[in-house]
Amino acid sequence: MLKKMMAGVVAVGLVGVAGTAHAGKDLDAVKARGQLICGINTGVAGFAQQDDKGKWTGLDVDVCRAVSAALFGDSEKVKYVPTTAQQRFTALQSGEVDVLSRNTTYTLTRDTALGLEFTGINYYDGQGFMVPKKLGVKSAKELNGATVCVQPGTTTELNLADYFRANKMTFKPVVIEKVEEIRAAFYAGRCDVYTTDASGLYSTRAANTPAPAKPDDFIILPEIISKEPLGPAVRQGDNQFADIVRWAFYAMVEAEEAGITSKNVDEMLKSDNPSIKRILGVTPGMGKALGVDEKWVYNIVKQVGNYGESFDRNVGMGSPLKIERGLNALWTKGGLQYSPPIR
């Protein structure tokens, strides 16, 4: 029996696909491969999620698509590698992915000691509070004496304590390690308040509200008590590639500011505005400076959309998550999204 079993499992097809991820310059490797490898989250509503056909969509996914559009003129030349929180930096450092666009907080130590290079901030997140609507609370300042569900050992827990102390309020923490159990505890009414990053609150509200209740039965309070700037990152060492990733995202923001959308981009090609002509490559120069095709912004906006469109489609009012623009509005509208000029 042993002989048969042993011989029976001679692997015909299980041949490891070992290859080279980057040879010298990252950009050369990506171009030679003809495909961008993008590290994303394994699944978080609105930022990286798979539809019924297994296609990835989301705000973070759109950054990958924009880079692909800038490099290849085609937003679909991306291979998505879902990474977990533990894996993500190794995947980038070891060359398994070219870009990490996976709601990762931009911090000093990650930018320096980990050898990463953050190329922008595609979502300004921060810690917020979610409460049931029937509690009648309108502001975090009214939460004195509340029971709060929070994950232990996180900056979230520390921020929470600081915020309540600073406002001379008290709270009773309900400390639970696993995020699923926290949600369950919150929806079962074991605590009045659930606190984590606001984007997490929105997606929990949209995706995890148990069936009889509706997402609208819960509100997210306006106060944001910490800074969590989330952005794409690349490896240090290939500045030209980092520039392309950086400007592919800025182009989306700049396009929104200039009023260029995926719908009107073709008409905008005929615009007389010198700034728009420069952005869309009608007046050449920008693409050459960046080392990509002159129509790079046109391709990004045509295929992916500007930042506002991407936000709205994935996490904003056009999606079930219904996240307000808030800090992520353009600087001209009171937010923080600001692109250096493309000139």
Place this chain on the structure above:
Amino acid sequence: MTDAMPVGDRKPLAPPVDETGALGWVRKNLFSSWGNGITTVVLIAAVLWVASWFLEWALFTANFTAATGAECRGGGACWALIREKFRYIFFGSFPYEQHWRPLFAVITMLAMLVLSADRRMWNWRLLVIWGVGSFITFLLMFGQIHIPLSLILFVALVCGGIGLTLRSALAAPSERMAYYALVGIGAVGLVLRMVGALPAWSIAIAPLSYVETSLWGGLPVTLILATYGLAFAFPYGILLALGRRSNLPLIKGLCVGFIELIRGVPLISLLIMASVMLPLFLPSGTTIDKFLRAQVAVILFAGAYIAEVIRGGLQSLPKGQFEAADAMGLNYPQKTLLIILPQALRVVIPPLINTFIGFFKDTSLVLIIGIFDFLNTANQALVDPNWAGFPGEVYLFAAFVYFIFCFSMSRYSKYLEFELNKGTRR
């Protein structure tokens, strides 16, 4: 005395109606005393109450047709979600138009498993079944298979080696010559290939478009990880178990060290090592396929556990069996394969299948390294905010599919025990 009937005419009276049949069984087992009677009534009421609640939720008020999650709310179970997402849950991000490929791959693997479950197939046929089955499975999943020259040479070397050790005394001279030829071609070819005298030539079979492992998902991933994990771990575990009983200190030490090391850490840490640490040790720019890394981690881990199970079987054999085999003049491989292992493996079938079932479910741990196995695709279906808030339905569905596999394995183990113990049963 006149009213006494003659002995021959006496008819045996039927026992009282409440002592036999269904009524008698109920009385004897359920209502034998006041206490038992009350317990029975309470338990039946509880079961009925739970069952009616479950049926109400899962069937009568369930929604099978809703187009969005919002329409599903308020009623019972939202099976419409499963209807909408089942293709994704089963096949993950495999290209949608090509879903027939993982479907037939799953069918092939199941057919392969069912066929090799039959004892009549436990001979050269098993080799054919697994060879053909694996080839079809991976051809469907990858779409293209390249068989490198070095693999062909390696297989020739191994086949020749096995033939020589097992049949050296029995084979006719011509057969032996064939084995020598295989070994010779394999060894010389591999050496030539290594020094670069032979080109990196490979047979390409490419009828379909190539789909890389990062796009695989759902049931095929779970089945491949479990099936091939265990198929490789089984012989590997046998080798470890034999090595652990070896008289050579080096081999024994290596095997004991490996088994204890692997058993000392959780599978999850092995997976994280394979996916987080390993890439850092490899030269920059070299990556090994993530799926293959996970598969190897499962094989190593399962191998250590299977080794310990098989060692139990080896130890249960009386010494006389070993001595009798020696007296027959059998060499070590012959003794082990023909005398020892058939008996040892028969003893350990129940714990072995228990290990198999455990590992089938443990493969779901790969979700922590970002591989989309069946449980992870089910999880992923929950992320879609349009279908928010029905985790119960999705997990019940996933549990149902896992149950089908694990229950069949457990029934098979029962059948196998019965079959293999025919000789020792009276």
